[in-house]
Amino acid sequence: MPTSTKWPAVADDRLGGYADALLAVAAAEDASVVVEDELFRIGEALRSNEQLLAALSDRHLPIERRQGVVEDLLGSKASSTTTALVSMVVGTGRGGDLPAIVDEAVARSAAGRQKALARVRSAIELTDDQKSRLAQAIKQSTGTDVEIRVVIDESVLGGLVTEIGDDVIDGSVRRRMSQLRENFT
Template sequence: MSDARVQGYAKALFEVARAEGTLDEVEDELFRFARSYESSDELRTALSDEGIPAAKRQAIIEDLLGGKATSTTTQLVSMVVGAGRARELPAIIDKLVARASSSKNLAVAEVRSAVPLTDDQQARLKAALANATGSEVNLKIVVDPSIIGGLVATVGDTVIDGSVRTRVDQLKSRL
């Protein structure tokens, strides 16, 4: 899909969420859904298989998100999947997150952690990243057990890697 089309979908989803007054919540739910979608071969296959009727793919979305996400989030994901654009969901959602952050003068900070972070840890991390980058950040946490421990933070083109996995790899390369 062209970047213009991805941007168009992102803008449309952004405007719907903003009009509903649920932009912050929907943005966060969509971000988490996109990361789940990317990490599950089975989900990607089920939602992007054009051989499966659109109504069935949309029913999968209802089953997955119904009651666990706002109705706006569920409807937006269902609309994109029903339009046959499931493969582009992560790109569309990432553009929406960037647009929402930009509208609040924030930089997107995607942080990968081996375990969920407490509210206090998130607040301290947000402050540290703001200090390190010079920009207030919209913190997006992805739990990624392959990190083993520590964190990997990406803000724009800046990557701050304090993961145990990277340190172990660095030690291996020295041996």
């Protein structure tokens, strides 16, 4: 049975301004879906790679150097708009806040569609059918329309961990292993 947990909410007017800017650029380039998806994945990648996040937020490194790292990493893997937006955020010295800015941008985009952002951690990629059924199941249980964003995280081992705002529904094998370990001790 999945369990629910509260996570601290990130709310900052400055982050909201950056998030709105990202969404506005993506909309202006008519690449909102792609850019939002790429930004989300980049944000998750930075959240799981502390060294990379520290390098992008290191004020001792020249901005050009940090922006060069972004372009080297994303040049062939993301759209030019996404790369430019990430480079812009790093260039303003907000590289360390990039995961939070991206989360805010994706959440605001979903809110614009009258939906809440549901971050789903899974060991495997979900099919569209699974995403649809999961969204429907979440609506049934919480009464909230959600937009599914899947994060591939092998540490969950199996099953899913869904985060909707501050609510966490943990149905992962990792949690069951933790419970098993607790029962042993």
